Structure formats: structure tokens, C-alpha cells
Amino acid sequence: MSDFNQQIIDEFRSNGGVVGEPVNFGPTLLLLHHRGASTGTDYVTPLRRFDDPDGWLIIGPNGGAPDDPAWVGNLRAHPDAEVEVAADGEIATTGVRAEFVGDAEYDSYFQRILDGEPGFAEYQAKAAPRVLPLIRLIRHTDRPA
Numbered sequence: 001m002s003d004f005n006q007q008i009i010d011e012f013r014s015n016g017g018v019v020g021e022p023v024n025f026g027p028t029l030l031l032l033h034h035r036g037a038s039t040g041t042d043y044v045t046p047l048r049r050f051d052d053p054d055g056w057l058i059i060g061p062n063g064g065a066p067d068d069p070a071w072v073g074n075l076r077a078h079p080d081a082e083v084e085v086a087a088d089g090e091i092a093t094t095g096v097r098a099e100f101v102g103d104a105e106y107d108s109y110f111q112r113i114l115d116g117e118p119g120f121a122e123y124q125a126k127a128a129p130r131v132l133p134l135i136r137l138i139r140h141t142d143r144p145a
Contacts, residue, residue, distance in 0.1 A: 017086020037077035064126025095140035
């Protein structure tokens with residue numbers, strides 16, 4: 001894990017889920033706990049989140065690079081994961097299942113992302129022809145984290 005990500009994780013946990021300067025994510029992050037596709041190693045990745053009726057929506061821009069971020073492949077291999085999410089100054093850990101948004105729904109979900117964070121259009125343009133993966137994190141209803 002990068003030092004930058006570790007700083008974000010530490011600030012998220014120590015400030016009730018709010019991350020300020022220099023990145024100013026505010027309360028819009030979640031911490032994704034996922035398992036390595038081939039190694040089985042456990043990872044934690046801070047990600048911008050967008051609320052969804054059954055959980056959250058996340059996107060894999062990888063800075064506009066030509067390849068998906070590693071965590072995307074990890075979720076494809078191991079779709080059951082956990083997230084740390086802040087609400088009312090408290091952080092809760094919740095079990096989720098990753099569902100990749102398909103072609104039929106992609107445009108409407110991507111527009112929701114752009115409505116909340118227009119900068120993702122630049123990442124998509126930079127990453128082309130790669131399409132940025134959109135993933136719905138659906139809360140588990142049958143088990144706690």
C-alpha cells in the first residue's frame with residue numbers, strides 16, 4: 001500500500017470518516033477491504049463513494065491509466081468484501097457483494113457519477129479505449145461484516 005493511501009486511511013479512521021487537506025475528500029470515502037485475486041492477501045483501499053439505494057457505487061479510474069486498478073480484479077475474483085463507511089461521525093463495517101454494472105445500465109450510472117464528481121469525465125477520456133469499471137457494492141442482508 002502506498003504511503004498516501006495509508007495517510008488517507010489513518011485520517012479516515014481518526015476523524016470519523018472525514019478526510020480533509022490536501023485531498024479534501026470530506027465524508028465521501030469508504031474503505032474497501034478486499035482479497036487479492038491470486039495471492040489471497042487482504043487489502044484496504046480508500047475509494048470515492050456514491051450512495052446507491054442498496055449500498056454504494058464505486059468507480060475504477062486508476063488515474064486514467066490504460067489498465068484497471070488491481071482492486072477491480074480482486075473484486076472480480078472475490079466479490080464478497082467489506083467496507084468501512086462513516087455515518088453521523090461513526091464508522092461502521094458492513095459486508096457487501098460487488099456487482100459490476102453492465103452495458104445496459106452503464107450510461108445512467110456513469111451520469112450519476114459525473115453529477116457528483118465531474119472530474120471522472122477527464123479520467124474516462126484519458127483511459128480510452130478502456131471503459132472505467134463501475135461497481136455497485138450491495139449490502140449483505142444475511143450477515144453482518
